[in-house]
Amino acid sequence: MPKGHRRRQFLALGSGLAAGAALGIKRRAAFAGPDDVPRKPQPGAPRPEDFKLPAGARMPMRKLGRTGVEVSIVGLGGFHLGLAKDEKTATRIIRTAVDHGVNFMDNCWDYNDGESQRRMGLALLDGYRQRVFLMTKIDGRTRKAAAQQIDQCLAQLRTDVIDLMQIHEVIRESDGGRVFAPGGAIEALVAARKAGKIRFIGFTGHKSPDIHLGMLKTAANYDFHFDTLQMPVNVMDAHHDSFAERVIPVAHQQSVGVIGMKPFGSGLFFRSAPLASRTVPRPSACTTP
Numbered sequence: 001m002p003k004g005h006r007r008r009q010f011l012a013l014g015s016g017l018a019a020g021a022a023l024g025i026k027r028r029a030a031f032a033g034p035d036d037v038p039r040k041p042q043p044g045a046p047r048p049e050d051f052k053l054p055a056g057a058r059m060p061m062r063k064l065g066r067t068g069v070e071v072s073i074v075g076l077g078g079f080h081l082g083l084a085k086d087e088k089t090a091t092r093i094i095r096t097a098v099d100h101g102v103n104f105m106d107n108c109w110d111y112n113d114g115e116s117q118r119r120m121g122l123a124l125l126d127g128y129r130q131r132v133f134l135m136t137k138i139d140g141r142t143r144k145a146a147a148q149q150i151d152q153c154l155a156q157l158r159t160d161v162i163d164l165m166q167i168h169e170v171i172r173e174s175d176g177g178r179v180f181a182p183g184g185a186i187e188a189l190v191a192a193r194k195a196g197k198i199r200f201i202g203f204t205g206h207k208s209p210d211i212h213l214g215m216l217k218t219a220a221n222y223d224f225h226f227d228t229l230q231m232p233v234n235v236m237d238a239h240h241d242s243f244a245e246r247v248i249p250v251a252h253q254q255s256v257g258v259i260g261m262k263p264f265g266s267g268l269f270f271r272s273a274p275l276a277s278r279t280v281p282r283p284s285a286c287t288t289p
Contacts, residue, residue: 053100058101059072059073059074059100059101059102059103060072060073061073063257064133064227064228064257064259065227065228065251065255065256065257065258066225066227066255066256066257067164067199067200067227067228067257069133069163071103071104071133072101072102072103072104074102074104075102075104075105075106075135075259076093076094076097076102076104076105076106077106077261078105078106078107078108078111078116078117078120078136079108079111079112079116081093081094081107081111081116081119081120082111082112082115082116082119083112084119087119087122090119090120090122090123091119091122091123093123094119094120094123094124094128095123095128098128098131098132103131103132103133104132104133104135105120105124105132105133105134105135106135106136106261107120107134107135107136107137107153107157108136108137108138108139108168109136109137109138109139109149109152109153109168110139110168114152114156117136117153117156117157118156120157121156121157121158121159122158124157124158124159125158129158129159133163133164134157134159134162134163134164135162135163135164135165135166135202135259136153136157136162136164136165136166137165137166137167137168137204138150138153138165138166138167138168138185139168139169140185140188141175141178141179141184141185142178142183142184142185143183143184143185143187143188143191144183144188145185146185146187146188146189147188147191147192150162150165150188150189150192150197150198151197153165154197160196160197161196161197161198161199162197162198162199163198163199163200164198164199164200164201164202164227164228165189165192165198165200165201165202166201166202166203166204166228166230167179167185167189167201167202167203167204168203168204169204169205169206170203170204170205170207170211170212170215171205171206171207171208171211172207172211173210173211173214175205175211175215176214176215176217176218176219177218179203179218180218180219180221180222180224186201186222186224189201200227200228201226201227201228202226202227202228202229202230202256202257202259203215203226203228203229203230204229204230204231204259204261205229205230205231206231206232206261206262208241209231209241209242209243209246209247212229212231212243212247213246213247213250215229216229216250216251216254216256225254225256226256227256227257228256228257228258228259229247229251229256229257229258229259230258230259230260230261231243231247231258231259231260231261232260232261232262233258233260233261233263234260234262234263234264234265234269235269236265236269
């Protein structure tokens with residue numbers, strides 16, 4: 001099998017697992033709430049039996065910004081683990097991913113009221129925790145709220161240290177000021193890092209590249225450097241207010257690791273007519289001046 005074909009097949013398999021790690025559009029208008037998130041494969045989505053891992057295939061790895069840590073180019077998204085029918089299914093998903101080279105684990109304090117973290121914590125027992133780069137997120141904007149959530153994450157994930165803790169949903173222009181204000185969440189994160197509870201600090205968002213850039217600028221004003229940032233990166237991104245075009249170059253300049261999320265737009269892309277029907281219409285004849 002040609003090398004290029006093997007790589008495309010491998011990436012197709014990996015992209016079905018979940019969020020991309022080490023490079024997505026979760027616009028507020030896309031879903032009204034958690035009840036609208038697809039809970040099963042969408043029409044046109046590849047079936048597991050459609051793919052076979054090539055013999056000798058290895059997961060491509062990338063360094064995650066200034067952390068120096070190498071992570072798999074695809075990661076396992078934590079939200080959907082809470083939607084699996086039971087703990088056994090969630091454990092099988094996680095351990096199968098790890099056994100096939102996926103070492104980046106995504107999660108969040110508020111995913112399914114903590115069920116996603118609890119299930120991941122169980123699945124990472126029996127030596128699996130040592131094989132992964134564990135990331136989760138918190139929503140608290142004050143030092144007190146953030147500190148409480150950090151400890152809850154540690155307990156639910158059954159670990160003494162979380163590799164990457166990110167400030168979740170930086171989607172308001174005021175978020176940066178709140179996080180870095182006296183008594184803000186950044187104080188709890190820095191304290192937790194000093195105490196050895198977390199290793200690296202980042203932030204996430206899906207609203208606007210302007211807010212991401214503003215967060216980086218606010219951090220610089222306080223002489224703070226984020227290790228990572230997470231944002232939507234997918235086929236639609238280039239067409240409107242692009243995160244890839246505007247944020248990634250700045251992140252690279254500052255050696256901030258970039259994590260892409262929702263490469264298939266939370267299933268919206270699979271609902272398009274060509275994919276749902278497994279057909280691509282022939283372009284109509286036209287002339288150009």
